[in-house]
Amino acid sequence: MLTIHVVSHTHWDREWYLTFQQFRFRLVELIDQLLALLDADPDYRYFMLDGQAIVLEDYLEVRPERKEDVRRYAQEGRLLIGPWYILPDEFLVSPEATVRNLLIGERVCRRFGPKMRIGYLPDPFGHIGQMPQILRGFDIDAACLWRGVGEAPTELRWRAPDGSEVLLLHLRDSYSNAAWLPADENGFVQGLAELRDSLAPYATTSHVLAMQGTDHTRPRADLPRLLAAADARLEDTRVVHSTLPRYLAAVRDELGERESRLPVISGELRSSQRAHLLPGVLSTRMWIKQRNHACETLLERWAEPFSAIAAHLQPEILNLKPLVDRAWRYLLENHPHDSICGCSVDQVHREMVTRFDWCEQIGEEVTRRSLQAIVQQINATTPAIVVFNPSSSPRTDLVSVEIEPPPEPDQPLLDEAGRIVPYRTLGRRRREFFGMEVDRDGFAFLVAQFGSTGGRVQEQLTFRHAEIAVEEGTAHVHIVVSQREGARPGPFDEALEQAQALLTDESIQHYSVRVVEDEGVTIQFVARDVPPIGYTTYTLRVGATLAVAHAVAHAVAQKPVGATLAVAHDRATLAVAHKPVGATL
Structure with a gap:
């Protein structure tokens, strides 16, 4: 005798041709109706909430008073929940996101x-x-799915590249092959008979699966009566209201040792022979895929590992895990296939932006606080640049960092072993104290005043250097100063000579003078062999110029290829051009 297992369910697209909030109205009405049906009719035995636990949260946010009813029916086995948090598109999310999906689903x-x-x-x-x-x-040792299998029986073994296997329940005729059975008894019985006859030739046991439900469908109150009629009228056929776990148990019980001899399907399931795969969605609204990848990288490579390290270092004050978990939930809410695939109405995808923003805001702040906590534990005698590596292997790469306040012009960058590290300046962030536009007489007055004060612009401003450029009859003069206590004065005499030379140039008729301070400078250098999920420190050491210069000079003398050495004797400074990295110190 053949048994038809009728599984009542709904497939819940959380957002698609309507927004999440619009669909939630329907979800609340569906579960309200379902709970009332389970209360009123013990013969309506089971209902499956699409394998995703988020629908419970979505419902109970609106109906918190029904929490105990939901719990009771779930514990009685009449309401089937999980194991997923959401149903994702598997190719557009990271492996860790898939694992986190199951982990959060289990917790819910x-x-x-x-x-x-x-x-x-x-x-x-x-x-x-x-x-x-x-x-x-x-x-979990069994899977149940529709798309991607192709022409195959209803029971298979599915093998991963590592050799792991699960029993695959193939929904050969889709997850809604019993969704539209007629309400009249004769039509219902005939429909079940046709369903049975379609699946029986491909079944490896005497059990076939009728999925009574489809997208956003509600439970049928007439189902117990119609199932009883079909059970009575179909010859050599038993009809039962069932669940996927009950169907799986029946199949396995009958298969016995034959399960290990079922056909094996390996690796990705990408066949469109029996169900279309919509491959165009892999690139639809590409910005969604890009933002998702950025958020996954932020959580997986930065926020989570470094917050765990920070929590270990400061367990009494730094517990960022709940915030990381919240960020993961925001991100997973963007992973249902109709969301991340970009195939929903525009408003759905506009609302995804907010979830990506929230995930990113939490991830960035968790990362910032975590790295700051780690840096506070570093025993550095001077201010340090700390370069972190989020990869799982050592890494050498270009690093750009803004230093505030900026270093001295000849201040060397040293690694942890005290070796010089070439760097270049990419840009400066400046504050302007004052500026003026003057003619030749006005500029002559300023130069005289500048010379008489020995380069002191104001009492609290120390002269550092001057930057002069001439363009189309206008001299642009930037006097760079510093408010920092102990700042070393720059080459005043050289700057004064350059300014006086501008007065003798008859082609210059206009002078633009600005007094500025470098508040920050962005430098770039190569950080070498930074350890995996770790860090390396670099220091800009005051007073080490001569010692470092001798070390570099010795290194260049030993290995002249790829480097040149030039000494500007009038300023007693050392300039090293490092050709392999294109940097000059």
Whole structure:
């Protein structure tokens, strides 16, 4: 005798051709109706909430008073929940996001009842090869899906590249093959008979699966009566109101040792033979994919690992894990396939921007606080530049950093071993104290005043250097000063000579004078062999110029290829051009 397992369910696209909030009205009405039906009719035995636990949170935000009813039916096994948090598109999210999806789904389910131990993936547009391996990691040894399998029986073994296997329940005729059965008894019985006859030739046991539900469908109150009629009228056929776990148990019980001899399908499931895969969605609204990747990288490579290290260093004051978890939830809310695939109405994707923003804001702030906490534990005798590596292997790369206040012009950058590190200046952030436009007589007065004060612009401003450029009859003079206590005066006599030379140039008729201070300077250098998920420190050391100069000169003398050495004797400074990295110190 053949048994038809009728599984009542809904497939809940959280947002698609309507927004999340618009669909939530329908979700609340659906679960209200479902709970009332479960209360009123013990013969309406089971209902599956699409394998995703987020629908429980979405419903209970509006109906918090129904929490105990939901918990009761989940614990009784009449309401099937989990194991996922959301149903993702598997190819557009990271492996860690898939793992986190199952992890959060399990945590949500624990608040209500047991999770469904089947990797239910009814509608994603194909499936990743590692899915059996991931499911096995959560003690799930069976999957149930529709798309991507192609021409195949209803039971298979699905093998991941690492050899992990799950029993695959193939929804050969889709997750809604019993969704539109007629309400009249004769039509209902005939529909079930046709469903049975379509699946029976491809079943490896005497059990076939009728998925009574589809996108956003509500439970049918007439189902118990119609199932009883079909059970009575279909010859050699038993009709039962069932669940996916009950169907799986029946199939496995009948297969026995034959399960290990079922056909094997390996790796990615990308066949469109029996179900279209919509491959165009892989590049639709590309900005969604780009922002998602940036957020995943921020959480996986920066916020989470470094916040864990920071929490270990300062356990009494730094617990950022709840915020990281919240960021993950915002990100996962953008992972349902109709969301991340970019195939929904425009408003849906506009609302995704806010979730990406929230995820990014939390991730950036968690990262900033975590790195700051780690830096506070570093035993550095002088202010240091700390370069972090979020990769899982050592890394050498260009690093750009703004230093505030800026270093002295001849201040060397040293690594942890005291070796000089070439760097170049990319830009400066400046504050202007005052400026003026003057003619030749006005500029002559300023030069005389400048000379009489020995370069002191104002009492609290120390002269550092002058920058002069002439363009189309106008001399642009920037006098760079410093307010820092102990700042070393610059080459005043040289600047005075340059200014006086401007007065003798008859082509110059106008002078633009600005007094500015460098508040910050951005430098770039090569950070070498930064350890994985770790850091390396660099210092700009005052007073080390001569010692470093001798060290560099010796290194250049030993290895002249790729470097040149030039000494400007009038200023007693050392200039090193390092050709391999294109930097000059």
